[in-house]
Amino acid sequence: MKKLALLLVCLPLLTVAQSNKDSLQLRMIMNECLLNSSAYVHLEELCKEVGGRLSGSPEAARAVEMVAKWASKIEGVTVTKQPCMVTHWVRGAKEEAVIYRKGLSPIALYPCALGNSIATPSNGIKAQVVEILRWTQLDSLGKAGALRNKIVFFNRPMNPTFIDPGAAYGNAVDQRWGGAARAAAYGAVGMVLRSVTHAYDQYPHTGVMGYQDTIPKIPALALSTIDATLLSACVHGDSQLEVFIKDNCKMLPDEPSFNVIAEIKGSTYPDEIITVGGHLDSWDLGEGAHDDGTGVVQAIEVIRIFQALHLHPKRTIRAVAFMNEENGAKGGKAYLEAAKQNHEKHIAAIESDGGGFTPIGFSSTAKNEVRAKILKDWKPLFEVYGIWNFTGEGGGTDIGFLREINTVLFGLEVDGQRYFDYHHTANDVFENVNKRELEMGAASLAMLAWLISEKGL
């Protein structure tokens, strides 16, 4: 009875002591990152010495070697190149788009092909244009035969009143993904798309699109928001307006590639795996800085922090640079398949694929009781770093496959108001990443991985 009384007295004190220890460890992690991070230097190396790195390209292959090299320099880390066959699409020569107005001089635009698009015939396509703002409008015009032999121009913008730009993106990107097939089903011969962004500028935004097996494939190009505005104005002035488009893309057979895995074996529960990842492939137009060079260098930084601080996590921590997120997600699928084949136990996975901006929280797929625990015990530890939002649902494309084996998924949430200004453009370059914002994101990933490792979920 005395012992119980003592325990009852001491328990709150022990809890406070534990909480103090946790907060000190998180502070050590954050400080180590802000003082000694390799993330920014790694990002510069990846962006400037490799640059854009489409799946299957020589650049992607060089990026794999670069990340493996970084990881192998960290003591006590096992580096694996995990094979996967990846999509191999190539853009070919620069795309063209020209507006032809009756009796007026033509207007050259600066388009880019959407990812996975087919090529136009070698002499391009010239056709009348129909602007589409709603799916219902597409269907009614299509059923009336008004899209036959036309180039369909999808011009619905992202909605500025969505506070989360990711939600606004999700609400507009259906045009990019499905527009070509839906237009082709009504006999259209090509599609051009207003870039999916809030920015009003001259950068066209690429990104993946898809075809359907039963519908003819037509070429698909993106226009900058300025070019889209210009084309819309011309169409309104002349419904007979013609546009010429030309692209030179090609889908090649799948190519062998790799995910890069850097692992620290857990000291107590080595069989329980926590994955922290970003994707190593990027679009070819820029340097893939925010998308997703930052996620990759942050994941490697997590491992570096643990080893630099001699933290010895209880559970196994893996930093993973996934391949082929952008136009196939075959790296993510291969990671799941290997996990299943090897009967691995993946308790949690954390993805950073929203850009290297100031961290504000973690979305997750956690069940209610786990979420309640996170809100009660962990959120207060994060709030001093401005990381406050643990309410969202989500994870990420690459780790998403792990849901099949009951892994709890987390997505790093950031202050991403300017993400879609850079996303999938020639302007996604190293110079647009802020060193501190990148590092705070890396530290956040390490802090969450550390808590999961020490306490379980």
Added chain:
Amino acid sequence: MKKLALLLVCLPLLTVAQSNKDSLQLRMIMNECLLNSSAYVHLEELCKEVGGRLSGSPEAARAVEMVAKWASKIEGVTVTKQPCMVTHWVRGAKEEAVIYRKGLSPIALYPCALGNSIATPSNGIKAQVVEILRWTQLDSLGKAGALRNKIVFFNRPMNPTFIDPGAAYGNAVDQRWGGAARAAAYGAVGMVLRSVTHAYDQYPHTGVMGYQDTIPKIPALALSTIDATLLSACVHGDSQLEVFIKDNCKMLPDEPSFNVIAEIKGSTYPDEIITVGGHLDSWDLGEGAHDDGTGVVQAIEVIRIFQALHLHPKRTIRAVAFMNEENGAKGGKAYLEAAKQNHEKHIAAIESDGGGFTPIGFSSTAKNEVRAKILKDWKPLFEVYGIWNFTGEGGGTDIGFLREINTVLFGLEVDGQRYFDYHHTANDVFENVNKRELEMGAASLAMLAWLISEKGL
């Protein structure tokens, strides 16, 4: 008794209804701003057609007219130019700084004078350099006579482990403000300062410094962090190293200028005033975009939103563009003096002077019971916009004077990790402001002003 029972039943429902009405009104404000804001266009006009606008300069005078013009175009708004005498310091011809190493070629640096600095003699100053990292080091060297006829080089950096960059700034800026006087007290003939920033680049950061009446005035220049690192390396290699500095600054007599006030009269309590402000003056090196063009255009936007939505606030709302925040704060003082003279009742004031970044909260000087009410009733209304932090203590330089008349002060808190990259440099330009982040800040100011206006404090 029946009535009481009915009231008891209905009260929670009424509260819910009120809260729904509040949240709808805040949503209207946010949407109006994100869809139709003038803030970004105004900022471009201010930055590109006026640019840097030091107090007392012709540019500052033109900025006053520009803001008055914007405000007078908004229906139902009374525009006043409130006179104040302001500091009039001029930089003069470009500054120089050169490192002279024995037997090696000289190294030219790219300095800028600190605000309010005196000039060097017209042929400059050449002297040995002493690097100082701590005040105790200054004092011990000073007392030993080791600073006599020297140029003192203050090289203590901002601490990267402070999460709030404003706190890291506050922790380093004492060198800029007080360094020259404290070095001169020990016989130093000049001071150079490592720019107060986290960024490692070639931009020197100006900012206000001060002298003391009883201590000789010595010229004070800032070096970029790269130049400071270079100078430090040279000093470590050669303790006899000499540096040449030259600047051409001049303090002129105070100049007449104005605060610009745009007022909507309150519909119910016209005598109760809520001020929303930023400062119109800026340093001369850049365009004063984040510091504080954004605060000014946001304040004007608050007024525009209310009038566009026909919101008719119960209390009087004033958008104020304060003059002379940077090197005298005489606009803020004049605003207080006029308030006292006219027996005005200022219930609240909100300042935006942390840059046009994504809003995350409001610091305040509110007493505990007011703060508790804000946390309970208002914070949930803001959280859906990512505005979550209502805990900080603060207000702002210009509105700070109103504390004397018991005004509750609020400061807009933002995701300012990159603020001190631009702050007081030639790189504080329009292009580094994101349209959405600027607008979300403006909407936040309007939302808080609206709640205070409708509910009091």
